[in-house]
Structure formats: structure tokens, C-alpha cells
Amino acid sequence: MPRNAHAPLFRLVVAAAIALAGLAAVPAPAAQAAVTSGPTAVAVGPDGTTYVGTAAGGSLTRIDGTGALLAPLTLPRSGPVDGLYVMPSGPEKGTIWVSYGFAASQLSPSGDELVHFTTGGSDPSSCASSETDDPSLYGGILATETSVFLAHRCRPGLSLYSRTDYQQRSAATPSPCEGDCRYGGIAASTFSGQGLSTGFLVATVPGSAKVEIYSQFSNRTSPDFTLDVQAHGGGSTPRPTGVAVDDQGTLFVTDVANHVIYVYGLKFLGNGQYTYEYNRYIGNPPDADSDDSGFDTPVAISQYPRNGSVSELQGNLFIADAENNRIVRRDTYSYKFWDAYLDGSGGGGPSAPPYTISTPTVTGTPAVGQTLTCSPGQYAGAPTQVDVGWNRDNSYIPGEGNRTYVVRSGDAGKKISCFERPRNDAGYGDYATSANVTIQSGPPANAAPVNTIRPTVSGTPQPGQSLVCGNGQWTGTPAPTYAQQWLRNGTAIDGATTSSYQVTDADLGAQLVCRVTASNSQGSATAQSAPVTVTATPPAPSCSGPVGVSINNAAPATNDASVSLRIRPPAGATQVVISNDGGFDTAQVRATASDCTYPWTLSTTGFRDTRVVYVRFVGGGVDEIVTLTDDIVLDTAAPSVDRQVIKKLKKSRGFKVKVTAKDAASGVSKVRFSNKPGARGTNTVVSNRGKTYRDTIRTSKAAKFRWVKVYDRAGNSTGWERSARR
Structure with missing residues (x-):
């Protein structure tokens, strides 16, 4: 398109206002074979989802921020994909722009086509994938709320298309130009300052080993700055294809000839003048087969914004490493987070622990006796398990590993929150905690009784001894009254309806339980104690050694929740109290075993793999406040x-x-x-x-x-x- 001295001025609303201008004549390097098996384009969205295009077209591979392969996104058009861009903000946040070479589409995150317009043909055959028109080397797309910018794959030049009617408003073909004059990747920065008030756009020219920087779109005949890409660390003549630029103006340029990414820093010279200085490279040139930290034909690159909403991804680079058929997520220096292989050869699962997209929430009436529910948060990384727990005044409440929590009388005036910890095959993610809810200081008016701490049985369970039933703790308005009933092996004992019970010979070997019924004008409810077993005389422990407890002979891990405890009691102990929680809310009371061995089932809920068993003792001269513990890792999943x-x-x-x-x-x-x-x-x-x-x-x-x-x-x-x- 010939230049016109009166060409109108268009400004790039979000990223920059751009000047499209000529290139110096540079001989084209030798042709490079088309990449058809690996990725050709990559773009990361605001939620951390990475979209990957290929020369085969037809769909976009999707990867979440932990490296987990998601279900692919079917494309509404066929043809090679040579450019991708995801809207980072605004009303179109998360929508995906796709360049096919002959046309472009805007898609919703679910794949619905919102916009489609042609740019030089009506079908894929007008710009097919070939060694000459290689989608891994040429083509790119960038969009704002008012414009779409395209680097054409099958013809030289950049074009601006208006978002009002998707008609070409301006185009520039490098002139003078000899050889390969097509552009590769394009990117924009919002950097401003030091004389750059509107940001700028950058574009690679693979055939001439250049990167062009534009700050204004007008009738000028040259870009603001042209960067000559040099091979650093030895190697071939560079062939820059992909480019990313952050909000500080730092450039990241992929070089498919030397299998590296060059990093350039912006340097200001004063009076609004600037230049770019080479900083370093990422990779291992010139050997593309060195190891996993290198690249083999890195064709495209995308950067998650340094101020993006997902903190774990801020500033990260996502590189389309074509010959290795993978996407690499890494920081801007030397650390690699993961490889995601498009063919699933890396396992197809997450290669990093999950991270939080949204935190859980607490629902329900925040009052004593009421039930609160922990509604799940959202997590990237395809978590296979999400553990749940509860906090009181930001401190963990032991033994509460369910989605529901019954508010206790001691919670009145306290702050309650729930938390989750997601897990996948790569490990645990960070804790995600809900906002606190403050529990009302008193129970709601006219409420039926609700048990918050179960009844207890105290005393020595032997014939001739007395046991005492504690009512436990309850809520309810008006205050409830209590009735007791003693049970032998689950059957009510005639006449045993007071808080105390005299143990008889008929109880020998049986389990005794105290059942409490709480009643008020709004209703009634029952709860019962843990059972106690009646024995004739305190058995003398036959096992020797120091007082203590061990699980499976102190094994570090088990794949079965059914374990064996070895508990050595102190002198005088007649019973062992065993629990999976430190509050002993779910304790079992057992007579001391002559061989010190007790079968036990570990808790299968909770947010930790490590399971703890708590032990106390009952008997003459025994201080039952002393608690012994042992722990073991419960792992039922194969590596x-x-x-x-x-x-x-x-x-x-x-x-x-x-x-x-x-x-x-x-x-x-x-x-x-x-x-x-x-x-x-x-x-x-x-x-x-x-x-x-x-x-x-x-x-x-x-x-x-x-x-x-x-x-x-x-x-x-x-x-x-x-x-x-x-």
C-alpha cells in the first residue's frame, strides 16, 4: 500500500500508539523447515490459563498455571494458527484472539466465536502451512478495545483493523525491502515515562534479524528504534520470531536459530531518546539438545503481567518450545516451574502444586448451636483432594475436618473461619482461608437444644464402684433440662435414670454408656457418652519398657488406616483412652491390654497426610491430663x-x-x-x-x-x- 503524506493518526488505546514503517534491505537467511508437530503460538490469559496453537489447527491446547493439561478448546475455523492474544482486562477480559493467516477470530473463553473477519483470503488454502509460509516463524495478533493489529504470515507488512467494522484502516509494507519482509510476533507495553507517554509496540522481523519499536502511528517512514539482534554466546545468524515486553519496557525475544531467549533492557539517553541494551540470554546456546533447561526452536513467547491478579504467575514467561513439543513456564532468570508436553508425554497431569483462584466462604447463621458450612474455593492445578479445617480466632480447631461445623458455647464472641488446602500429584498448594464470621454472644431466641460437647462418664468401671454421668454442654433457649439413662451393651438398664450408677456383677465385661436427653419448650435432643468397659480387677501390664505409644512399631508411613498401637501404660493404669483428636471428642476407653497391643483405625479426614494418635490413662495415681502421641503418614495413593x-x-x-x-x-x-x-x-x-x-x-x-x-x-x-x- 503506497504511503500517503496525509495518512490519519490512530492511537492504540491500551498499549500504545504505533508507527508502521519501512525496513532496511537485508538479505534473507536460508529457509528453515516448517515446524508442523509442535506449538506455533502461545498466549497466557488473566486467570493463568495458557492457550497454544499449532500448524495443524482445529483446536487450542489449554494448560493451567500449574502445568496441568486441560480440555482443548475447539476452534470454529480450520487452518494453521500463527498468532494468539488474550484480552488482559476490561469488559472483554479473557476473550481470545486467533490469527489463521487468512482470517482472525475473537472467541469467548468457552470457544464461542464472537467476531470473525478475513484478512486476505476466504479459506485456509489461501494461506496454508508450508516451509515458505511457516506459522511458527511468521504472523502475530494484538487487540485493544478499538483496534486489531495483525502481522501477516503470507504477505509482508502490519495492518490495523478498526473494531467498528473490521475494515483495514492502515497498512505498511517495509520499504525498501529485499528478500523476506514479513513480521513475526508482536507485543505491546504500557510503559510510560522518560519521554514515552503512551507506551509502545514491538514486532520481530525474522528474515532480517531485527526487532522494531513503534511509539506513534503516523506517516513517518521509520520506527522509533530498530534493534539488530546479535547472536550472543556463539552460534548462527539470529532468527527472532516471538517477542514479549513488560510494563518496564524489558524485551524478551526468542531466537529459533540459536535456541535461546534474548533479554534487552530499556536505556534512556535524555530528551526523550532511548535505546535498548543486551542484558543476557535464557537457554543453552548453541546446543539445543543440552538438557531440560535449554530450548529446541523456541518459536513464541507470552508473559503474564507483573501486576496480574494471580500472584504465583506474576512476570512469568510462557515459551512455545516447538521441537520439544512443549510449553515451558519459567521466571525471567533461571528458574523453571514446569514443562507441559502437548502430547501428554510428561504425564498429562499437573507438574506443580495447585494455586488459589478464589478462597472458600463460610455460610450459615453465626450463633451458638447453629451449623456453619464451608463452601469450596476454586483452584488451578486439577486438585485431586481438597482438605478442610476450621479456625477459632485464627487458630486451628483440632479434629474438625468436615465441611460443616456446629458452633459451640465457647465460640460466642469469637471469630470463626474455614480453610482449605488443595493437593494434586505434585503436592500441596498454599492454604486458602475464608473471611472470619463473628459468633453472636448469645444463643438465638426460642431455639431447641443442640449438643456441643458430648456427655462424659467418670469413675472406675468395676463392680461395686460408682460412675457419674456428666451432661456435656448444650445450647437452647429457654435453657434445657436434662434426663439421664444408663445403657448396657446398647440396652437401657431398668431404673438407671439418674446421673450416678452403681456398677454390678451383671455389668462385668459389658460396655456402659450414659445417654442424656435435653429438653425445652422448643424441642428435645439426645447425645451419649463414649462407652466404658467393666472389668473385674485392674490387669497388670505384662509388657515392659518406658511409658509410651507407637503406631505400627514406629513405621514412618502406612497405606492402610487400620493400624496396630503399642501402648505401655504407667503403673496403676486400669484403662487407656485413645483418640484421633487432641480434644478427645471421639475418644475410646479400653482396658489395658496384657500385651500392650491395640487395634486402631486412623482418621481418614483432615488437611494433613500425617495422622496423630492421642493417648491418656485412667487409674489410681495416674495423672490423666498427661497426653502421649505418635504420628504416621497415611498415604493410600500410588506415586x-x-x-x-x-x-x-x-x-x-x-x-x-x-x-x-x-x-x-x-x-x-x-x-x-x-x-x-x-x-x-x-x-x-x-x-x-x-x-x-x-x-x-x-x-x-x-x-x-x-x-x-x-x-x-x-x-x-x-x-x-x-x-x-x-
Whole structure:
């Protein structure tokens, strides 16, 4: 399109006002083969969802912020995807712009097509994927509330399309230009200051190894600044394709020729003048096959805003690493959070713990005797488990691991909140806590009785001794009255309807329970104590050793909630009180065992993998306030093999075997390799018993590592899983 000295001025509302201008004539480098198997475009949305396009088209791969593959988003149009952009804010926040080369679409997060317009053809054949028109090298898209900017893949130039009618308002073809004059990725920064008052737009030119920076769209014939991309650390002539720019003006430029990402800092010279200075590179040039921290043909890049709403992702880079067929999430320096392989070879599950999108909430009437409910929050990372707990005045309430909580009399005037902790195969995320609700100081008027602390039985359960029934604690208005009934093995004892009970020979060996009925004008309710067992005489413990308790002989972990306790009582103890919570709300009272062994079932609820057993003693001279504990990790889930790859080394003989195995609860204990499932002579590797096992093994005989099996400390294991071959 010829330039016109009277071309109108258009300003970019959100990112910048842009100048599209000419390029100096630069010979095109040798053609590069089209990338058709890996990603060609990437964009991260405001909620942390990453969208990935490919040359095959038809759908967008979706990945959440922890690396978990989500269900793909079906595209309404066919054709290669060469550019993606997600609206970061405003009324269209989260909508996705897709460039197909011949057309562009705006989609809702669920995939509904909101807008479609053509840009140089009516069907995919007008701009098909080929070595000449490679969607991994050329093409890009950027949008605001008023304009859409496109870098065309199948012809030179950038174009601005109006959002009012989606007609081209302005276009620029680099001139003079010889060879490959097409643009690659485009990005915009909202940086202002030092003479840059409106932000700016950047665009890569792969064929001439340049990045162009524009701050105003007018009839000027050159960009504000042209950055000549140089190969740092040795290597080939650069071929810049993808670009990202943050709100400080820092540039991140992918180079597919040298398999790195260049970082450039903005430097001001005064009087509104600026330049860009090379800072460093990310990756391992020039060898694309060095290790997992390097790249092999990084074609596109997107950056989550440094002030974005998901704090875990702020400033993170999301790189489309084409030949490795993966998306890499990393910070702007050296730390890599995860790889997400588009073919699922990395396991297809999350490679990082979940993070919080929204916190839980407490619903219900905040009054004594009422039931509160913890409504779930939302979490990224495909959590397989969300543990729940409750706080009183921001301190944990032991033994409360359900979604509901009955407000106790001691909660009056206190602040109650609930919390969750999400978990996936990669481990636990951070705690997410609801807002506090303040419990009313008194019970609601005219309420039926509600039990908040169960009745208790005190005394020695032996013939001739007296037991006393405590009513427990109740709410209700008017104040309730109480009636007691003693039960033997679940059957009411005739005449035993007072708070005390004289134990008889008929009770020997039986379990006694005190049942309390609380009544007022609004209704009645019952609750009963934990059972006590009547014995003839206190048994003398036959086991020796110091007083204490151990679970499964002090094993670190178990995969079964049914365990064996070994409890050594102090002298004079006649009964053992055992509980899964420190408040002893669900305690069981048992006679002391001659062999000090007690079968027990661990709690299967709660927000921790570690389960604690609490023990007290009853008997003459025994201080029952003293509590003994032991703990064990309850892990019923098998470990996972997140990645197992056997890769032929390019520059030396042999193979490289990469394995990543995880167990979020008890930890990995052993990894076995074999040439076939269950074969003798397997190669066994014992890890450091951490949550994650990673190893890279070099071998000349890949067949010995063809199958892998992983065990955790609780005794769970995977099946034999076959390694991927690359």
C-alpha cells in the first residue's frame, strides 16, 4: 500500500500508539523447515490459563498455571494458527484472539466465536502451512478495545483493523525491502515515562534479524528504534520470531536459530531518546539438545503481567518450545516451574502444586448451636483432594475436618473461619482461608437444644464402684433440662435414670454408656457418652519398657488406616483412652491390654497426610491430663511417573534416560528399571526418599531401561510403565 503524506493518526488505546514503517534491505537467511508437530503460538490469559496453537489447527491446547493439561478448546475455523492474544482486562477480559493467516477470530473463553473477519483470503488454502509460509516463524495478533493489529504470515507488512467494522484502516509494507519482509510476533507495553507517554509496540522481523519499536502511528517512514539482534554466546545468524515486553519496557525475544531467549533492557539517553541494551540470554546456546533447561526452536513467547491478579504467575514467561513439543513456564532468570508436553508425554497431569483462584466462604447463621458450612474455593492445578479445617480466632480447631461445623458455647464472641488446602500429584498448594464470621454472644431466641460437647462418664468401671454421668454442654433457649439413662451393651438398664450408677456383677465385661436427653419448650435432643468397659480387677501390664505409644512399631508411613498401637501404660493404669483428636471428642476407653497391643483405625479426614494418635490413662495415681502421641503418614495413593524418556544422543554414542517420579505424601522410596515388566535382573535405584525423584542416566543399552516402576514409603507402587522413545 503506497504511503500517503496525509495518512490519519490512530492511537492504540491500551498499549500504545504505533508507527508502521519501512525496513532496511537485508538479505534473507536460508529457509528453515516448517515446524508442523509442535506449538506455533502461545498466549497466557488473566486467570493463568495458557492457550497454544499449532500448524495443524482445529483446536487450542489449554494448560493451567500449574502445568496441568486441560480440555482443548475447539476452534470454529480450520487452518494453521500463527498468532494468539488474550484480552488482559476490561469488559472483554479473557476473550481470545486467533490469527489463521487468512482470517482472525475473537472467541469467548468457552470457544464461542464472537467476531470473525478475513484478512486476505476466504479459506485456509489461501494461506496454508508450508516451509515458505511457516506459522511458527511468521504472523502475530494484538487487540485493544478499538483496534486489531495483525502481522501477516503470507504477505509482508502490519495492518490495523478498526473494531467498528473490521475494515483495514492502515497498512505498511517495509520499504525498501529485499528478500523476506514479513513480521513475526508482536507485543505491546504500557510503559510510560522518560519521554514515552503512551507506551509502545514491538514486532520481530525474522528474515532480517531485527526487532522494531513503534511509539506513534503516523506517516513517518521509520520506527522509533530498530534493534539488530546479535547472536550472543556463539552460534548462527539470529532468527527472532516471538517477542514479549513488560510494563518496564524489558524485551524478551526468542531466537529459533540459536535456541535461546534474548533479554534487552530499556536505556534512556535524555530528551526523550532511548535505546535498548543486551542484558543476557535464557537457554543453552548453541546446543539445543543440552538438557531440560535449554530450548529446541523456541518459536513464541507470552508473559503474564507483573501486576496480574494471580500472584504465583506474576512476570512469568510462557515459551512455545516447538521441537520439544512443549510449553515451558519459567521466571525471567533461571528458574523453571514446569514443562507441559502437548502430547501428554510428561504425564498429562499437573507438574506443580495447585494455586488459589478464589478462597472458600463460610455460610450459615453465626450463633451458638447453629451449623456453619464451608463452601469450596476454586483452584488451578486439577486438585485431586481438597482438605478442610476450621479456625477459632485464627487458630486451628483440632479434629474438625468436615465441611460443616456446629458452633459451640465457647465460640460466642469469637471469630470463626474455614480453610482449605488443595493437593494434586505434585503436592500441596498454599492454604486458602475464608473471611472470619463473628459468633453472636448469645444463643438465638426460642431455639431447641443442640449438643456441643458430648456427655462424659467418670469413675472406675468395676463392680461395686460408682460412675457419674456428666451432661456435656448444650445450647437452647429457654435453657434445657436434662434426663439421664444408663445403657448396657446398647440396652437401657431398668431404673438407671439418674446421673450416678452403681456398677454390678451383671455389668462385668459389658460396655456402659450414659445417654442424656435435653429438653425445652422448643424441642428435645439426645447425645451419649463414649462407652466404658467393666472389668473385674485392674490387669497388670505384662509388657515392659518406658511409658509410651507407637503406631505400627514406629513405621514412618502406612497405606492402610487400620493400624496396630503399642501402648505401655504407667503403673496403676486400669484403662487407656485413645483418640484421633487432641480434644478427645471421639475418644475410646479400653482396658489395658496384657500385651500392650491395640487395634486402631486412623482418621481418614483432615488437611494433613500425617495422622496423630492421642493417648491418656485412667487409674489410681495416674495423672490423666498427661497426653502421649505418635504420628504416621497415611498415604493410600500410588506415586506417579511424570516423565520417562529415552533419548538418543546426537553427538556421542549411547542414550540418555530421563525420569521424574513424584509422591506428594510419603515420598518416593525406590525406582526399578527393566527390559520387560517384572523381569529378573532389574536395575534398582533407591532415591533420597524425597517427594520428587529426578535422574538422568547415560547408558549404552537403552533396553535395560525400557520399563520403570516406582514405590513410595507407604508401600504403594505404580504398575510397570513403558518409557517414551525420542
